[in-house]
Amino acid sequence: MPIRGVLFDVDDTLFDYSGSERAGILAHLRHLDLLRRVPDPQTAVALWREVLDEQYARFLAGELTFTGQQRERVRRFLARLGEDTAAMPDEAATAWFAGYTAHRDAAWTAFPDAAPVLAALAPTHRLGIVSNAPMDQQRPKLHATGLLHHFADTALVGSDRPGEAKPAPAIFLTGCARLGLPPHEVAYVGDRYDLDALGARGAGLRPFWLDRAASRTPVDDGIHVLHTLAELPAALRT
Ligand SMILES: [Mg+2]
Structure with missing residues (x-):
């Protein structure tokens, strides 16, 4: 048949999708002068992906809202780069994530x-x-x-x-x-x-x-x- x-x-x-995600996180980190915190760009991409997988799983399990998992991705990722993000306000985390998505969507x-x-x-x-x-x-x-x-x-x-x-x-x-x-x-x-x-x-x-x-x-x-x-x-x- x-x-x-x-x-x-x-x-x-x-x-x-993976290419735009990679280009987006690297452009955002470059813009914020954070790439120097990682040994090489590939490490940053792998770390971003790891944090995404962890927090998205919490969203799928009903532990976090969709925007909540985005904010947690930002906090955990920056913490892994050595920043103290325990008291990072929701608005700041949301704004950081929006900066990432703007770079990512520009790389579609x-x-x-x-x-x-x-x-x-x-x-x-x-x-x-x-x-x-x-x-x-x-x-x-x-x-x-x-x-x-x-x-x-x-x-x-x-x-x-x-x-x-x-x-x-x-x-x-x-x-x-x-x-x-x-x-x-x-x-x-x-x-x-x-x-x-x-x-x-x-x-x-x-x-x-x-x-x-x-x-x-x-x-x-x-x-x-x-x-x-x-x-x-x-x-x-x-
Ligand atoms: Mg697919």
Whole structure:
């Protein structure tokens, strides 16, 4: 059965989320003259990521609000750089975080292989998005990076409610319904093996795992591996 539709993940699949985060924190630290507090930029990026993971987990566990985890990320990160942040007011932490997001959003970029693959597939395939983030967050990224016009607005599916996110089948099936196709005629492309590849397979779509790092992890039956999006059009024909 030929594949007639393709659904894509956004962050770290079409959109270089990790790259914009890295550029954003480094630009913000440079602006505040804080880069000298770390041995090298990579250490700062790794530390920022570590603090993000810790505090975002507390948000997911219901311990912190969304803005509360942003403020805690700022306090913990600066504490690790040697600042005394115990008494840092909420307003100051919020302002620091806003400075970071301004730098990060200025660094928004798509991967260079994203626009060409969408242009190549558009004449022959119905294209859509299935993302675990709300579309209010994802639509501006796709617009700013020149990718939004490849998708009908009805083909953009985000997750706004817990329990309806990838890897649960429902969100993939919603994406297929929005394309007007049954799951076995739809491919899904994403960078997360668990959420994207295994999730799509579980919902009956044809799963393509985008392994940009070429990590060569052994994959399960039925999972197709891509190292770049440029490989996708040929892979869909086989
Ligand atoms: Mg992703």
